[in-house]
Amino acid sequence: MRYRQLGSSDLHVSEISLGSWLTFGVGVEADRAAACVHRALDLGINFIDTANIYGRGAAESFLGEVLSGVPRDKYIIATKLFFPMTETDRGLSRAQVEKQLDASLKRLRVDVIDLYQCHRPDPDTPIEETMLALTDAVKAGKVRYLGFSEWPAEQIRAALAVPGAEKFVSSQPQYSLLWRRPEEEIIPLSRENGISQIVWSPLAQGVLTGKYLPDAPPPAGTRATNDEMNGFIDRWMQRPVLEAVQQLKPLAQQAGLTLGQFALAWVLKEPNVASAIIGASRPEQVEENAAASGAHVDPALFADAERIAAEALERTRQLA
Known part of the structure; x- marks a missing residue:
């Protein structure tokens, strides 16, 4: 790794990191999820990402339990706040920063x-208000x-301009061969301001593994067949996209x-990307994904992949 x-x-984070969106505490059985976490640590993955909203605290609670016996210097934990935890608890006010931070710590x-x-x-x-509350937490x-x-970008610039506030060090956008929007503004702006990307859905929720075929139903046990985990996968389950993935x-x-x-x-391959967050329901998936760290690929192969993906997305837009 x-x-x-x-x-x-x-902080020096592993190039592959372990996420918990739609999986830990929600869509994956506890024993298997725990096995994924421990295998990740064994492989040198030191960065674990979660959020208070994942399972409305369930993912954080699960990780707190699983990591309780792990030396604290062996992992870097990241979490988030904003989305509604109750009918009244949401957003980035000072009161919410203080309340949600304490709840996440617990x-x-x-x-x-x-x-x-x-x-x-x-x-x-x-x-x-948000930036000064966060600064006080630091x-x-x-x-x-x-x-x-x-x-x-405009919100990032505004945050960076708050006098006396701590500066951001990370951005977490969706980024993959099928979703390259951060390249337009976010990555250049981040690069200029000491901010790295920690990207989510680098495999387009598993579609970029090639396991979903254009003329076959999703394999049993995959994210696309799990109603607790497939709420955002439809955009990639389009025929032009699935055909292009097979060409990759x-x-x-x-x-x-x-x-x-x-x-x-x-x-x-993007230098501004510090880590790619993977989701996993089996330790074998963690092992396979971890092996991508340090891989050397002919740039011409990546160029071909970019062309194939772009053509597929254009066909999808035309069919919409």
Whole structure:
């Protein structure tokens, strides 16, 4: 496993990280989920990402239990706040930062959260209030570093301009061969300001592993067949996309990789990406994905993959 510096922080995170969206505490049985976490640690994955909204605290509570016996310096824990936890608890106000941070610390069973992230921007709270509340959390020793997820460029600039506020060190966008929007503004802006990307859905929720075929139903036991985990996969289950993914397989074979490893290696070729977050329901998936770290791929193969993906997405738009 290789490691990259996370923005301007002193954290060095594994190139492959373990996420918990739709899986831990929700869609995956506890024993299997625990096996995934321990296998990840064995493989050198040191960065684990979660959020208070995942299972409304269930993912954090699960990780707190599983990691309780692991030395604290063996893992870097990241969580988030913003989405509604109750009918009244939501957003990025000072009151919510303080309340949700304390709740996350308790569920995760830690004294400090390594990376605390704003899950989305909050249009109802002044950016100064949010940033100064987060800064106070850092000064209090409850948080080490700050990040955000899916913020537009103007919101990032506004946060960076708050006088006396701690600076963000991470951005968490969706990014994959099938979703390259961060390249337009977010990655260049981040690069200029000491912010790294920790990308989610680098495998397009498993579609970029090639397991979903255009003329066959989804295999049993996959995310697409699990109603607790498939709520966002429809956009990738379009025929032009599934056909294109099959065309990527020979490119991965030429690189000596599985298609999933090839897709992860593509994400990691971007220097501003510190880590690619994977989801897993079996330890074997963690092992396969971890092997993408440090992979060397002919740039010409990546160029072919980009062309195939772009053509498929254009056909999908035309059919919409």
